[in-house]
Amino acid sequence: MKKILVLLFLCFHAIAFGQHKQPNIIFILSDDHAYQAISAYGNKLIKTPNIDRLAKSGTLFNNAIVSNAICGPSRAAFITGQYSHKNGYKVNDGVLDTNQRFLPQILSENGYQTAWIGKWHLGSLPKGFDYWNVMPVQGHYFNPDFINQKNDTLLYHGYVTEVITELTKDYLNKRNPDKPFFLVVGEKATHREWLPDLQDLGAYDSIKFPLPTTFYDDYKGRIAASKQLMSVGDAMTIKTDLKINQPFGEKVNVSGRAAKPAIKGKEIEESMIRYYQQGEYSRMDSLQSKAYRTYYGQLSKAFQELHLTGNALKEWKFQRYMKDYYATAKSLDRNIGEILDYLDRNGLSENTIVVYASDQGFYLGEHGWFDKRFIYEESLRTPFIIRVPKLSAMKDKKLNQIISNVDWAPTILDFAGVAKPGFMQGKSFLPILENPEIKNWSKEGxxxxxxxxxxxxxxxxxxxxxxxxxxxxxxxxxxxxxxxxxxxxxxxxxxxxxxxxxxxxxxxxxxxxxxxxxxxxxxxxxxxxxxxxx
Structure with a gap:
């Protein structure tokens, strides 16, 4: 009887995802975007209408976690389906070994065209993708550089989230329409230092955000928590993070789309460091820098008149952090809507699986912190929303089963009808999307x-x-x-x-x-x- 049930499941699975037409897959991966910063996850003070739109037409996971809550290692876990100790990328700013097999290579071998656009942040250049166009190191919010598979470095004028969206639509327009595609859209937002798009400056200034109940946590009985250096009050900087009394330079004057000379080989790594060290503000054009000088200049003047100290200063820093963070997230949500609209306009929505996730969670003042790293909930848990057109019964569903980012690659392969290779340590969670009543999914933890x-x-x-x-x-x-x-x-x-x-x-x-x-x-x-x- 057990064998019969297994055969029936496999038959259904093949019909749904592999027998006729392999689905397209778009994976939108943001940076440091907290689940508690999304209205679909219960935030009542801000609005994320397009992420919510995806959740209403798909499935939201309440217990999506990561295996190592830090940016680069999380991405490495995603494309290898392995824990950090196996894929070799344990800490940020390392170099991912590209001699190992990655998810896109396996998909390419099984009929997919594959692409990664935006933030990559894995030290080495992408491998296994048919097309890639990624930012050096962390990338920049304004007028960012991109490196493509021809080893050309190009400067694109504009705000990074919009640039990534335009590059995404350009890729989709030029792809082979006769083959399924797997596309990762790597967003820079909402990474530190939280620079909003010009149109979003001050978007949340009218809101006084409630102080988290744990903001003044005393860390009693938790030695590691007491030794960290990630508190809003002490570690977050007035000038760099909160942009008070920050001179916004005009060293880069660009208009339209400009290109730097192509660089190759070892020069690529050196250029990544050089471009990043130039700083965010030296890249702004005159319009961008003027908008920032005007907005943050007024804030700087008001701040100086307050003469804050002690807890009053800590709470002021928290308010500024929240306002900049959410304003930066506003463009992220808007551009997710642009991508969803593109799919609708071009008849792609019915056969395209769309995923939205962040590389890990993030602290928004809980325990007095910003950043991530800890196994504690706000850091461990990440938003994960998936829309699978052929699973219409899973619209507007919320699931509590635990899934990990090492499970993402096996699940994507499952959608494509491709067997998981033995080296991947995660497991596909397609079965719980097909049957959400499955209990004890991760009883072992x-x-x-x-x-x-x-x-x-x-x-x-x-x-x-x-x-x-x-x-x-x-x-x-x-x-x-x-x-x-x-x-x-x-x-x-x-x-x-x-x-x-x-x-x-x-x-x-x-x-x-x-x-x-x-x-x-x-x-x-x-x-x-x-x-x-x-």
Missing amino acids: AYYHYYEYPGPHYVSPHFGIRTDRYVLARFYTGTEAWELYDLKKDPKELKNIIEDKNYSAIKNDLKKKLKALIIAYDDKEALKVFNQNL
Whole structure:
């Protein structure tokens, strides 16, 4: 009987996704966009109508998590389907080994044309894509440089999110219409230092954002949390992050679309560093810099007249952070709408799967922080919304099953009707899209491992397990400690119950599950730490 059910599932799967016409797939991947910054996830103060539009026509995951909450490693997990210790990209600003097989190569071998446009941020240049046009290093918000597969570096005039959208539409116009496509749209927004488009300056200035209840967290019982350097009050800078008394230069004067001379070979890496070090504001044209000088000049004058100190200064910084962050996200949402409109106008919506996700979560003042890195919820969880036209029953659905970014590649292959290769460690979650009633999808829990230390924010390396109810973490280097949280009773993760005798049995069970995952995923570094007595 079991074999018959398996055969029936496989037959249905082949009919839905592989037998007739492989679906197109667009994966929109933003940067540092928090799930709690999206109205579809419950934010009532701001509006993200186009991300919401995608959610209403598709499925929203409430428990989409990442395996390493930092930008580059998250992207590496996406295109390899592997954890950081296997794909070799553990920390930011490394160089991804391109000798390994990536998702786009496998799709290309199975009839797809593949492309990546926008932010790449993996050190090496893209491999396995038929077409790519990516920004050096982090990229710039205004008049960004792009490098294409011909090793040409071009400067595009305009605001980065709009430039990426235009390049995306240009690619879609020129692609082979007789072949399915897999396209990653890599957005720069909402990465630090949160520079809004000109039309969005001041978009949320009328709102006073409520201070998170954990903003003045004392980190009692959580040593690693107390040692970080990512607080809005202390680590966020007035001049660089919040643009107060910032001189907005005019060293670059561009109009229309301009191109720099082509560069090749080793010069590419050197140019990436050089262009990034020029700074954001030196790239602005006169119109852009004038708008920024006017808007932030007025804010600077008002700030100087306040003479703020102590908690009043911290709370002022929080308000400015929120206003700039959400204003930057406004263009992101608007341009997602542009892409969705393009699909509608060109008859592509009926056979194009669209995904929206961020590379990880982000702190919007919770625990007094910005940035990410920790296994804690606001950092661990990422927005993940998917619209699959052939699964019309999944419109406007919200699912609570845990999925990880190592699962993204296997799922995409599943949509394309391609078998997952043995090296991928994630698993396809197409079955729960087809049957959302599946329970205990990740009963063993999801695995997490963060490595970068000291880095810019002094977050201690740690690994752990996240289940439907609990988080267990082992910190090492910088801080040596175990932490345990009951998400049902303590959703804000304020009470470390690792020494609570009432949770002894749960702690021991979670440790067994964590060790099993470490062994299953062959994380030798974690196993060595796990086996130490602490």
